Amino acid sequence: MSSPASVRDRAGTAGRSLGRAVQRATASPLGTYQSAVVRIGVSVTCLLFLLREWPHRRELYGPDGPWSWGMARRLIGNNDAFTALMWSDSTFWFETVYVLTLVSAALLAVGWRTRATSVLFMAGVLSLQNRSIFMGDGGDNVIHLMALYLVFTRCARVWSLDARRAAGDAARPTGSGDPARGITGIVLWVVLGCVLVPATLLGGLGGTWWLQSVLWLLWLGNGAWWALDRYAPGHELRTLFDVLANLAHNAALFVIMAEVCLIYATAGWYKIQGSRWQDGTAIFYPLKLDYFTPWPGLSGLVASSALAIMVLTYATVIVQVAFPFTLFNRRVKNVLLVLMIGEHAGIAVLLGLPFFSMAMIAADAVFLPTVFLLWLGHRVSLARQRLFSRTAVRFRLPGQRREGPGDEEATRSGDGSGHTLIG
Template identity: 65%
Template sequence: MNRLSQNVARTFAGGVERVTSAALGPYQTAVIRIGFAATWLLFLLREFPHRQELYGPAGPWSWNLARQLIDGNHAFTALMWSDSRLWFELCYLFAVLASAALLVGWRTRTASVLFMVGVLSLQNRSVFMGDGGDNVLHLMSFYLVFTRCGQVWSLDARRAARSEAARARGERVPADRVGPVLWALSGAVLVTATVAGRFGGSWLVPALLWAAWAGLGLWWVAGRWTRSREPRMLLDVLANVLHNAGLVVIMAEACLIYATAGWYKIQGSRWQDGTAVYYPLHLDYFSPWPALADLMSASGVLMTIVTYGTVMVQVAFPFTLFNRRVKNVLLVLMMTEHAVIAVVLGLPFFSLAMITADAVFLPTAFLLLLGGWAARARGRLARRGGTGRVPPPRAPEESTAGHVGFRA
């Protein structure tokens, strides 16, 4: 009995150490950061000519209708702070810039918060604009705030590697000036919005914004103004715990999406008789390539296989996480399915959002291989441009970035 209790205690202690000592899944979180930021950025750029009709004053869902809805559900959106066209244009531009910053991993901590603000502001302004992928993006933008998603494949990681290399050579690393400026500007905006009562009945998002702002300030103070390492180590442990918890929530959310979708499909008569996939292929709204849709729907056997296969894959996926090989096979099937949906049904952003959510389960070895291909391609482009060889980024375990808003 004593030996059993010792083994349990040892296992528990090892688990606690693993959760608190490092931010797990650095490459997986980097992929979902890049994927969701790219999805939202590409959507905003594609819809730029139609932005007024989608989210602005010229849309069918007017500002007054949005005001009435938000007064009831207390959703957060900065677009309700003013009904002027100039304010809308500034918010739309803000969302584009925040997405681009998160995509390249520039000041990732701050960029993830700004990205969430941009997503919530536009989507909560016009809740009926979306294709399903917006719901996934809506949730994931919130979860990304808790992750250290800039450990690898980011400008933050590159800057940290260069600073560490300079310290190793005995060179003086110049103090960061951009971070404190961003922190001060963010604080001024938060104070102004709070005093002016712009947050209204919403409390969750403002509380998260204030907590993130205070946390970044504490991180900077602990790294710059305290000689003791204990405060910085404590903050590092807290950041690791939040990251790992956020990563688990993201994985659970992806499983929940597929599980609920699969079980609801089972209850539908069209899914039961194997004809559900046939009907969307013949809707004008979902038929960018009518000839291709007709070709696919001409085979009843193919429609039945796709219909039943979709249900089985979605229902089975959460249970395959305990078997790596089966899980990887289903990942390929699901990503292929979403790629087909993007082309055949004309839903590229929905498919891209779902593929990004699936990517959190990709093996690290595959992501490292993918990163190696991208690094070699970037190196070839750099040599063609005459800029020389680009140094490889440092491993995430060695990262020691420590400025306001930049720690992944």
């Protein structure tokens, strides 16, 4: 039997481990770079899709579609889904919602007022997709889910305009703030409140009580957050809000990871049950469909090799089934992650499904290693600096002296005339 001292030691060790885990989950948001990549990938995918379908928007989600407004209203009356397009059947209202979804996707991609734009983006995505549920595919389902989860994440801590503004505020001396600073956030908060109140009173948020509760909680919470941050930054409630926000972020990030694993696990295990996947010929058939062959010559070349078809078919099943189990080994996980991203890139090219592939790659990005993301961000920053320095040299102001041998380095550092032209 174990002695009382050893039992107390084990209990103390377990308690300390639990304490460290709780401290890590509440002290700061985890995976800030990964959540930023997911935010950028999902919003850019939705933005590009809506731009591509701009000429066909009314047929897909609007008044000219085969799924009429009355049919959509009857369906939504049964499933209580949310869509702002049911508030009115006018063409003007449809165009307004479509444009607002475009704008919110662009603002979310650059990380401007992310707490508000993430909610607008979610509302726009749900409005369009729930209006015509038969128009989507697997990629739309992923964007649908990620739009919901991103609302609860602090996905603008890096690589965003919000992060740049926060860094500028932190560098500003205490007491030197502009009284008008933050007026944009106040106006945005008031405008959203003016939309939320009548939408709730008139029953325009669907029949799901949780959506109304979440929207009101977000709106009131952000107002209280701003008030505490402005007038009582060191108050205990301000610290509590930070802890709750970190918990919500980390929980949402965990849900995103679980969702990606569930997608691949179910896809892989369902494939195993199919006879075409079992005999290694499943990849052959879509390559022979005109709808999935944007490059007939390339598709025919791949389909002509029985070995390539067999390898691609079995590799797809193995990677999808094995991926959730590789999370316990970082190196193996990274290898399979590269294979899955390559698989989706191949689907985009061979089968002509670029937006489905972009959505899946954006979701897969939650598992990218932080070291790689830091390296990638550094390379992008260097490329941007080179581009800006060349632009500054090419477009000199009239009357400026020509560059000397030491001017190029000054321009790169931001001390030369290029900083004025760019900034």
